[in-house]
Amino acid sequence: MTTEKMIIEIKEWLKEAAGYIKVSFTNEIEISQKSNRKDLVTNIDEEIQTFFINKINEHYPGDRILAEEKGFNTIDSLTGRVWIIDPIDGTMNFVMEQENFCIMMAVFEEGVGQLGFIYDVMKDELYWGGKNLGVFLNDQKLKAPKNSPLSEGLLGMNAYMYGENLYCAKEIGHASMGVRVSGCAGIELIAMLKGNHIGYVSNLSPWDYAAGLVLIEEFGFKYSNIDGSPLSFAKREYFLAATAKAYEEIQKTYIFELE
Secondary structure: OHHHHHHHHHHHHHHHHHHHHHHHHHOOOOEOOOOOOOOOOEHHHHHHHHHHHHHHHHHHOOEEEOOOOOOOOOOOOOOOOEEEEEEEEHHHHHHOOOOEEEEEEEEEEEEEEEEEEEEOOOEEEEEEEEEEEEEOOEEOOOOOOOOOOOOHHHEEEEEEHHHOOOHHHHHHHHHEEEEEEOOHHHHHHHHHHOOOOEEEEEEEEEEHHHHHHHHHHHOOOOEEEEOOOOOOOOOOEEEEEHHHHHHHHHHHHHHHHHH
16 A cells, blocks of 8 residues: 555545534534543544544554544554544534644554644644655645744643643743643644744643654654653653754753753
8 A cells, every 4th residue: 555545545534524523513512521521522532533443444454543532542562553543632622612623643653653644624724744755734845844942932831731830841931932722732733833833841642642743753843751751652641842952952951950
């Protein structure tokens, strides 16, 4: 199976899923809690994930899947070809705002990200690309953002981390031009791809960051667990991604002080 054919198929799946999501706003959405009242899941999250899983099983039988909902949220390793899916990233925004949410999908082979897709459904903006392919907004190829230091850019951040000052989050934020909170990892990663933000600090699961990693890596951003260790793809963890300059500054000036 060629990469080009896979890209075409995934784009078609994303468009079909987005159409279903938009229609869902005319119906009553079933909402339930996972870990607490702020950790929501809807019937649409589950239905979109099932749609993608069925497509993958039909077209790529034997591939493995890591996804947020319905028992697909653990995997023993990233060996072989693994699809990593977040059917609706930013479910709270989806429920409360009906905007500022994304569909995210990544394809990894032997632990290396090959393709990434972040689809801002309500804006109809698909950010996609892959290893040695570049990064695109719909059909337009994007240029890599400037490698700016921390003091010259806005920083996306998790609200709880900032409020509780976890890992010197407030000090890091104060050293930047300002902190922005969207409540959606996909939106934050898009802001980095556009050059609007220089970095993102949050507490994420693998499906929150996998697609974005493929894309930001193409643009030279650095990323890791906030303590500098590799991301595990196995659990929720504190996440840092930033321009090379800002990443080094955050690590050396702020995280180093905690050791």
